Amino acid sequence: MATFVDQVTLYLRAGEGGNGCVSVKREKFKPLAGPDGGDGGNGGSITFFADPQETTLLSYHHKPHRSSDKGGFGMGDWRNGYTGQPLDLPVPVGTVVRDADGVELADLSEPGMRYVAAEGGQGGLGNASLANTKRKAPGFALLGTPGEELQVQLELKIVADVAFVGYPSAGKSSLIAAMSAAKPKIADYPFTTLHPNLGVVQAAQYRYTVADVPGLIEGASEGKGLGLDFLRHVERCSALLHVLDCGTLDPGRDPISDLDVILEELRSYPVPEGQTPLLERPQLIALNKIDLPDGRELADFVRPELEERGYRVFEISTVSHEGLKELSFALGELIERDREAKLAELAIKPRIVLRPRPVDEKDFEIRVEGGTHGNTYRILGEKPQRWVAQTDFANDEAIGYLADRLNKIGVEDALFKAGAVAGSAVIIGPGSQGIVFDWEPTLTSAAELTVSPRGTDSRLEENARTTTRERREGYYERMDGKAAARAELEREREGGVWKVDE
Numbered sequence: 001m002a003t004f005v006d007q008v009t010l011y012l013r014a015g016e017g018g019n020g021c022v023s024v025k026r027e028k029f030k031p032l033a034g035p036d037g038g039d040g041g042n043g044g045s046i047t048f049f050a051d052p053q054e055t056t057l058l059s060y061h062h063k064p065h066r067s068s069d070k071g072g073f074g075m076g077d078w079r080n081g082y083t084g085q086p087l088d089l090p091v092p093v094g095t096v097v098r099d100a101d102g103v104e105l106a107d108l109s110e111p112g113m114r115y116v117a118a119e120g121g122q123g124g125l126g127n128a129s130l131a132n133t134k135r136k137a138p139g140f141a142l143l144g145t146p147g148e149e150l151q152v153q154l155e156l157k158i159v160a161d162v163a164f165v166g167y168p169s170a171g172k173s174s175l176i177a178a179m180s181a182a183k184p185k186i187a188d189y190p191f192t193t194l195h196p197n198l199g200v201v202q203a204a205q206y207r208y209t210v211a212d213v214p215g216l217i218e219g220a221s222e223g224k225g226l227g228l229d230f231l232r233h234v235e236r237c238s239a240l241l242h243v244l245d246c247g248t249l250d251p252g253r254d255p256i257s258d259l260d261v262i263l264e265e266l267r268s269y270p271v272p273e274g275q276t277p278l279l280e281r282p283q284l285i286a287l288n289k290i291d292l293p294d295g296r297e298l299a300d301f302v303r304p305e306l307e308e309r310g311y312r313v314f315e316i317s318t319v320s321h322e323g324l325k326e327l328s329f330a331l332g333e334l335i336e337r338d339r340e341a342k343l344a345e346l347a348i349k350p351r352i353v354l355r356p357r358p359v360d361e362k363d364f365e366i367r368v369e370g371g372t373h374g375n376t377y378r379i380l381g382e383k384p385q386r387w388v389a390q391t392d393f394a395n396d397e398a399i400g401y402l403a404d405r406l407n408k409i410g411v412e413d414a415l416f417k418a419g420a421v422a423g424s425a426v427i428i429g430p431g432s433q434g435i436v437f438d439w440e441p442t443l444t445s446a447a448e449l450t451v452s453p454r455g456t457d458s459r460l461e462e463n464a465r466t467t468t469r470e471r472r473e474g475y476y477e478r479m480d481g482k483a484a485a486r487a488e489l490e491r492e493r494e495g496g497v498w499k500v501d502e
């Protein structure tokens with residue numbers, strides 16, 4: 001029996017990026033012909049996409065750990081690493097993706113919608129890419145960053161291909177039980193069903209899901225009874241089956257007027273924008289309870305009128321199972337055609353891609369945290385954290401490069417403003433994952449900038465000062481040297497050292 005799984009927790013692990021390569025080109029008469037280390041490839045991302053051909057989350061229930069490929073390492077001779085194969089996970093239309101805390105990340109309500117759930121790691125740049133006019137032969141490369149690793153919950157809001165609608169006690173739950181392996185509660189009193197039951201129907205090559213929507217009554221679309229709740233379940237179904245009761249003894253009712261009441265309710269129900277109004281979806285009619293003598297008679301009686309209105313009509317009995325086969329094939333065909341149409345539409349329509357996070361406006365933030373040995377300064381931000389992950393800490397040049405990058409986005413200035421002094425502990429990254437540094441401000445930092453009066457740039461001044469001073473000092477040194485030499489020469493002459501024999 002197929003179990004209907006509507007909620008599952010998944011563990012995703014996107015592939016890490018490949019490391020960049022450090023390599024130096026060697027030629028016969030040019031042993032050091034420049035850096036040629038290639039870049040590492042990016043890791044593959046993990047993406048969910050709403051696929052009309054999927055009906056359940058069953059496969060994820062069986063296999064909850066999913067990972068995508070990592071990127072390849074860069075190699076010498078400018079060879080870049082391969083890009084990791086992305087992993088596209090098909091989910092039924094109507095799947096909601098939540099994070100581990102239950103916060104909704106995406107609602108894949110339309111066929112073809114995509115959501116990148118776990119981004120692959122970035123490949124590290126090789127030393128060829130890191131070279132520039134100032135840094136002609138970098139002796140380091142960047143490491144690939146790890147891919148995102150996270151836990152998500154998938155939840156499939158009740159989505160059935162076909163919704164069974166009709167009056168209470170028309171036999172909708174009985175029909176589900178007869179067509180599928182589902183075992184809904186069936187009873188002789190109205191509103192037995194309070195939550196839709198789902199069943200998976202397998203009829204030859206067709207496989208689709210059906211739901212028995214709790215009985216509808218007049219005024220349901222205005223919220224009468226449990227009306228709106230019920231109709232919400234119909235919202236995502238692609239076809240409707242009207243189950244009409246031919247065995248009711250209620251004098252005020254007959255299949256045609258029952259149908260009219262239900263149609264009116266469906267017409268008044270406001271579907272969310274972008275969705276097909278309920279009545280524009282394909283509809284079939286099942287005249288139920290024909291095992292009862294009066295039932296068959298009534299069914300034969302109303303059938304022509306319904307057919308005249310353009311409906312395909314099936315006379316069925318959930319008790320004797322008469323007519324169920326034809327009905328299940330007809331529904332299967334209908335659903336199949338609907339899926340094909342949706343797929344074709346997908347091919348033309350640009351696919352909607354949902355991106356997880358908005359771009360960070362600020363590169364980083366600094367949090368001052370107290371500590372036993374003075375404050376520590378924690379730097380949080382996508383960029384600095386990624387840069388740290390890319391750094392090979394065994395390589396001094398790589399560390400220097402990290403410092404340059406941090407400096408460029410103003411980390412030093414910000415640290416200085418936050419009160420950090422030389423030797424302060426600086427942590428980049430959250431919690432215990434953070435990497436701890438001793439801060440050593442470089443000379444070009446704002447440390448000098450902020451202490452000098454507005455409008456001046458102490459770096460320029462200092463440069464100028466050093467050069468003039470240097471020049472002057474050099475001059476004096478030279479002059480003094482000359483004077484001293486002259487004085488000495490004089491003394492020597494006086495002492496008769498330089499007396500020349502004539």
Ligand SMILES: Nc1nc2c(ncn2[C@@H]2O[C@H](COP(=O)(O)OP(=O)(O)OP(=O)(O)O)[C@@H](O)[C@H]2O)c(=O)[nH]1
Nearest residue numbers: 168169170171172173174187190191192193215318
């Ligand atoms: N004789 C006969 N009785 C049927 C048939 N189908 C359903 N019934 C009976 O009708 C009653 C109501 O059936 P349900 O399947 O619970 O009806 P429902 O449409 O799900 O009703 P709600 O859940 O209240 O909306 C039960 O007593 C069933 O045994 C049928 O084909 N023949």
Ligand SMILES: [Mg+2]
Nearest residue numbers: 172173192193
């Ligand atoms: Mg029911």
